[in-house]
Amino acid sequence: MSLIQVNKPKYTIYKLIPNKSIRNQGTYKIARAINSVHKSPLEIFKLDGRKLVINMPHKVGYFMRMMKSSVEFYLIIPKGFESYFKDKLSDVWTNITMEEVDEVPRDDGLFYQLVYLKEDGLSIAVDRRSNDLLNSTLSVVESLEEGDVAGVFYNFIPTSQYGWKYKHKSTIDKARKRKPIERDKTGLIFLLKMVLSLIDSLMINLSEAIGGKRLDNGESVLTSLFERDAVTLSDETIKKGNLQVINTQILVYGKSSNQQRQRNIAKSMVQSFDSVIGDNELVGNRIKIKFNPMSYSVGKDKIKVSDLEAQNFIALAGRDLLEQYKFVEHVETHETEVPEDLRHGVMCIGVNKYRGREQVAYLSNDEQFRNLLTLLIGPTRAGKSNLIANLVIDAIEAGECAIIFDFIENCELSDEIARLFPNDKVLEIRCDDFNNLQGLGYNEVGVSNDKFKQYENAKRQTSNMLTLVNSIHADDSRLSPKMERYLESASLVVFISGGSIRDVFGVLQNHKTRKHFLDRVPKNQYENMSEYMESLMELDDYDKDGVLVGTKLNLVIRIIDRMNILKRNTYVEMMLKRDTKNNINLVKEMQKNQLITIKMPQNMFTTDGEKDIFTTYWITKIWLALQIRADMIRDRKDRVKVNLIIDELYQVENTEKFLTSKLSQIAKFIMKPIVSCHYINQLRFMREELRSANTSYMLISGCDKKNFDELKNELYPFTEDDLRDLPRYHSLNYIKCKDGYARFITKLPGDVKKRRKAVL
Numbered sequence: 001m002s003l004i005q006v007n008k009p010k011y012t013i014y015k016l017i018p019n020k021s022i023r024n025q026g027t028y029k030i031a032r033a034i035n036s037v038h039k040s041p042l043e044i045f046k047l048d049g050r051k052l053v054i055n056m057p058h059k060v061g062y063f064m065r066m067m068k069s070s071v072e073f074y075l076i077i078p079k080g081f082e083s084y085f086k087d088k089l090s091d092v093w094t095n096i097t098m099e100e101v102d103e104v105p106r107d108d109g110l111f112y113q114l115v116y117l118k119e120d121g122l123s124i125a126v127d128r129r130s131n132d133l134l135n136s137t138l139s140v141v142e143s144l145e146e147g148d149v150a151g152v153f154y155n156f157i158p159t160s161q162y163g164w165k166y167k168h169k170s171t172i173d174k175a176r177k178r179k180p181i182e183r184d185k186t187g188l189i190f191l192l193k194m195v196l197s198l199i200d201s202l203m204i205n206l207s208e209a210i211g212g213k214r215l216d217n218g219e220s221v222l223t224s225l226f227e228r229d230a231v232t233l234s235d236e237t238i239k240k241g242n243l244q245v246i247n248t249q250i251l252v253y254g255k256s257s258n259q260q261r262q263r264n265i266a267k268s269m270v271q272s273f274d275s276v277i278g279d280n281e282l283v284g285n286r287i288k289i290k291f292n293p294m295s296y297s298v299g300k301d302k303i304k305v306s307d308l309e310a311q312n313f314i315a316l317a318g319r320d321l322l323e324q325y326k327f328v329e330h331v332e333t334h335e336t337e338v339p340e341d342l343r344h345g346v347m348c349i350g351v352n353k354y355r356g357r358e359q360v361a362y363l364s365n366d367e368q369f370r371n372l373l374t375l376l377i378g379p380t381r382a383g384k385s386n387l388i389a390n391l392v393i394d395a396i397e398a399g400e401c402a403i404i405f406d407f408i409e410n411c412e413l414s415d416e417i418a419r420l421f422p423n424d425k426v427l428e429i430r431c432d433d434f435n436n437l438q439g440l441g442y443n444e445v446g447v448s449n450d451k452f453k454q455y456e457n458a459k460r461q462t463s464n465m466l467t468l469v470n471s472i473h474a475d476d477s478r479l480s481p482k483m484e485r486y487l488e489s490a491s492l493v494v495f496i497s498g499g500s501i502r503d504v505f506g507v508l509q510n511h512k513t514r515k516h517f518l519d520r521v522p523k524n525q526y527e528n529m530s531e532y533m534e535s536l537m538e539l540d541d542y543d544k545d546g547v548l549v550g551t552k553l554n555l556v557i558r559i560i561d562r563m564n565i566l567k568r569n570t571y572v573e574m575m576l577k578r579d580t581k582n583n584i585n586l587v588k589e590m591q592k593n594q595l596i597t598i599k600m601p602q603n604m605f606t607t608d609g610e611k612d613i614f615t616t617y618w619i620t621k622i623w624l625a626l627q628i629r630a631d632m633i634r635d636r637k638d639r640v641k642v643n644l645i646i647d648e649l650y651q652v653e654n655t656e657k658f659l660t661s662k663l664s665q666i667a668k669f670i671m672k673p674i675v676s677c678h679y680i681n682q683l684r685f686m687r688e689e690l691r692s693a694n695t696s697y698m699l700i701s702g703c704d705k706k707n708f709d710e711l712k713n714e715l716y717p718f719t720e721d722d723l724r725d726l727p728r729y730h731s732l733n734y735i736k737c738k739d740g741y742a743r744f745i746t747k748l749p750g751d752v753k754k755r756r757k758a759v760l
Contacts, residue, residue: 121171350746378700
């Protein structure tokens with residue numbers, strides 16, 4: 001049984017990846033943190049029974065490795081101190097990314113060890129605002145060729161502060177007395193200065209012996225003869241005695257297949273330290289060494305540097321250097337963490353990277369927030385369609401329903417997404433299929449024998465009818481209140497009697513049709529309908545003998561104009577002629593776990609106005625279906641969540657207006673709108689309502705800065721540069737969550753084609 005146990009330190013290696021918010025003014029705190037892990041003799045040597053346990057001391061290494069097309073930073077820390085150093089680094093370098101790696105690259109080549117020219121008590125230049133040493137070191141990269149490597153390794157060995165103040169004071173005294181303070185006590189220069197110092201002392205003693213006087217200012221004889229200027233030491237040197245010091249070894253090297261270039265690289269690395277010459281300076285001594293960054297010692301010499309001096313060495317590239325040396329591996333954008341409640345859910349919006357760790361992010365699945373609007377903002381070919389497809393897949397896999405409201409070009413979006421699902425999971429509504437056209441009407445209300453329900457259903461259809469007619473622009477003016485009253489009356493009379501939209505226009509134009517539907521109004525509805533029936537009778541035109549001969553068309557002329565515009569579109573005209581009995585019932589279909597595609601190809605319409613009318617009809621139909629479903633299924637938990645996807649909503653003005661008017665209510669009906677656009681300000685009517693509707697925003701890479709300006713205050717601490725520097729297929733997100741809003745960046749979900757097999 002061995003009586004001695006030696007425990008060697010183990011280390012964790014982190015690759016440090018800078019970002020543009022990096023500042024190096026506080027890296028002296030890292031040096032202090034390194035020194036705080038110093039082991040006292042009692043910690044190194046311990047008795048365990050009869051066994052002597054030796055816990056070998058540890059060190060911290062900081063390594064910068066440079067090649068022609070990349071610069072890497074590594075930190076080596078003792079195991080067990082990971083959390084401590086992470087906290088310190090995060091405090092100094094905001095949002096620093098630390099990726100744990102298995103090993104540090106090891107290079108051969110030409111090595112120099114840097115040591116002080118003078119004693120440790122004198123300081124090199126210290127300026128917290130300056131990155132001179134890092135700038136100078138990085139400039140060496142410009143001379144590198146393919147295959148060349150340059151590096152600088154700082155080996156920090158925690159040390160006791162015992163005796164440091166005395167040693168520092170001794171150096172200061174010697175400096176002020178002009179005594180030799182070279183670090184190398186064997187060199188020719190040091191010996192010459194020692195001889196001069198002895199001669200100086202001898203002359204002073206001789207002067208006093210023959211009655212002379214010491215100079216009043218205390219200077220030596222030689223100084224008075226040869227040096228008139230007084231010794232001036234920098235504040236950094238004076239303060240060094242009261243600062244923490246840490247034993248440090250500095251290695252620089254160059255590696256190249258060309259021996260001359262290898263020497264030049266190594267010498268350039270040494271010369272880069274001229275940028276911090278102060279009362280002291282660092283000089284290079286060539287050494288032969290097998291470089292092992294994990295070794296406790298990496299050379300024969302150690303120097304004592306203060307924590308402020310170490311700040312020169314412990315530095316990362318910030319904004320200016322990252323823009324100058326674009327090949328330096330770095331995080332392009334500001335990083336923030338995804339809140340806990342957005343790390344789980346149904347609709348995945350991508351993967352967030354925070355300090356080297358990946359976190360999957362979701363839209364909120366909170367009962368209060370999951371149905372709120374999500375706005376996708378991005379230019380053409382930015383990845384919006386792929387994101388929408390992924391969200392639809394997530395919804396269907398979670399047992400939800402998705403409706404794609406597609407009126408863009410040839411409905412490629414809905415076609416591509418529909419192909420991802422088996423046929424029994426897709427309900428296709430082709431609005432351009434003449435053989436299967438739906439009748440124009442609101443069949444979802446159904447038929448009820450209940451007096452109140454029957455009246456309520458008629459009112460609901462009438463409300464949507466008014467919206468549809470008002471979306472038709474015969475001229476710049478709206479219908480007058482009087483005309484809206486006639487339209488409302490005609491609609492109620494027709495709908496309560498089981499008629500269609502076509503019949504509404506017939507009642508307004510033809511006195512015989514009007515009488516037919518007035519006679520069909522159920523008698524038990526007279527109490528509710530009497531005022532509307534009387535209003536409708538005002539349209540009757542009588543001759544001088546009191547005989548009903550026609551309709552006062554001048555009272556409803558603008559309604560008729562709108563009807564004629566409605567009929568200009570061939571598809572709408574055909575739908576007006578169709579019965580609604582065979583229409584798809586959206587209430588029933590919404591309760592199914594499926595994808596519903598409402599396809600309205602661009603070639604259906606000759607004008608944007610026609611398209612707007614058609615989309616307004618369908619959005620009112622969907623809204624009515626939600627209301628009917630809510631009446632039928634009172635418990636919200638039993639209603640299937642419906643996701644309504646509308647790409648480029650801004651193209652259809654009245655549809656946008658209608659949806660905007662319902663934003664505050666639609667979530668209660670268990671429907672989530674997902675809307676996309678190129679610019680937020682394209683949404684002329686919805687734009688102001690978005691904030692009050694607790695909208696979540698996803699700004700996809702390539703977005704114009706105007707989109708950022710729209711949300712500038714909300715997106716802080718992200719900046720316009722973060723949006724500009726977003727990699728392709730990434731998004732800057734402002735997402736509703738349990739604690740308000742979360743701001744983070746995600747890489748968008750992958751290509752849906754890779755998910756197709758899993759879905760099928």
